[in-house]
Amino acid sequence: MTGQATDRTTVPRRSGRPNRLTRNLSAKIASIPMMLTAVVIFLGGTLWTVLYSFTSSKLLPRLRFVGLDQYERLWAAPRWLVSIENLAIYGIFSLIFSMVIGFVLAALMDQKIRFENTFRTIFLYPFALSFIVTGLVWQWLLNPEHGIQSVVRAMGWAGFSFDPLYDSGIVIYGILIAALWQGTGLVMCLMLAGLRGIDEDIWKAARVDGIPMWKTYLFVVIPMMRPVFVTTLVIIASGIVRVYDLVVAQTSGGPGIASEVPAKYVYDYMFQAQNLGQGFAASTMMLITVAIIIVPWAYLEFGGGRKRV
Numbered sequence: 001m002t003g004q005a006t007d008r009t010t011v012p013r014r015s016g017r018p019n020r021l022t023r024n025l026s027a028k029i030a031s032i033p034m035m036l037t038a039v040v041i042f043l044g045g046t047l048w049t050v051l052y053s054f055t056s057s058k059l060l061p062r063l064r065f066v067g068l069d070q071y072e073r074l075w076a077a078p079r080w081l082v083s084i085e086n087l088a089i090y091g092i093f094s095l096i097f098s099m100v101i102g103f104v105l106a107a108l109m110d111q112k113i114r115f116e117n118t119f120r121t122i123f124l125y126p127f128a129l130s131f132i133v134t135g136l137v138w139q140w141l142l143n144p145e146h147g148i149q150s151v152v153r154a155m156g157w158a159g160f161s162f163d164p165l166y167d168s169g170i171v172i173y174g175i176l177i178a179a180l181w182q183g184t185g186l187v188m189c190l191m192l193a194g195l196r197g198i199d200e201d202i203w204k205a206a207r208v209d210g211i212p213m214w215k216t217y218l219f220v221v222i223p224m225m226r227p228v229f230v231t232t233l234v235i236i237a238s239g240i241v242r243v244y245d246l247v248v249a250q251t252s253g254g255p256g257i258a259s260e261v262p263a264k265y266v267y268d269y270m271f272q273a274q275n276l277g278q279g280f281a282a283s284t285m286m287l288i289t290v291a292i293i294i295v296p297w298a299y300l301e302f303g304g305g306r307k308r309v
Helices: 025-030 032-052 069-076 078-109 116-128 131-141 148-154 171-196 200-208 213-224 226-241 245-250 262-272 276-302
Strands: none
Touching: 025 032, 032 276, 069 078, 069 276, 078 116, 078 171, 078 226, 078 262, 116 171, 131 171, 131 245, 171 226, 171 245, 200 213, 213 226, 226 276, 262 276
């Protein structure tokens, strides 16, 4: 029996995954200027602010450390405590109403209504205005002598009262109204983009199975739009922490200190009271607040929330 030689083809071994350092090298090189800017300006400025928050800097920064004195003074100041309370009220209601109203408007727009482009433009237009303009417009609308209260009373309801900007107990809600008017259009557009990304077959299957529309949204559509909701939540939350323009334009922090917010507190102490140390301490507390929002989001989106392949 003649032995037959068996041809063996040598299969080269795969070297495994490509080196992560050389993957997308051109994109990484193009991002170097932005990375340097972020590290030098943002990170450097942040560390500089935190460092000088432990000093007694007044008009000019100076390295005279006083430990936690600035933070103790900060949390003992009634004005700061009022600003934190206002930020909590404004933030909670702004998140809830922005998300709910924005999603409802997007769901209505998604029904292929007539003049959709016109309505979408109308809802989004306030976002194109600056917060100063929005604040001044709503300051006039909420003025009891010339605004909504005056118009309603002229129509025959003489006992109607609506002047939130002049009532220290509800002034933050007057600012909230202006913020919702300006920001809800953006939320609507983000939600509408998410809804338009839902496969049409899902809607058809829900209709065939006889699932009510509200159950389809609640148990099918909303879970599929999780990335849109998370991104929208972060955008709204970052705007809440740095709210300043609306307060200055509408109330300048009044009546008294009833509508103070942390960003205004920082500005006033750094540029008016000439107390840089106290302003840096308040800025650091705002930075911590932003980190509490951003870090969990980054972890969920890019970290342990996803399975590694």
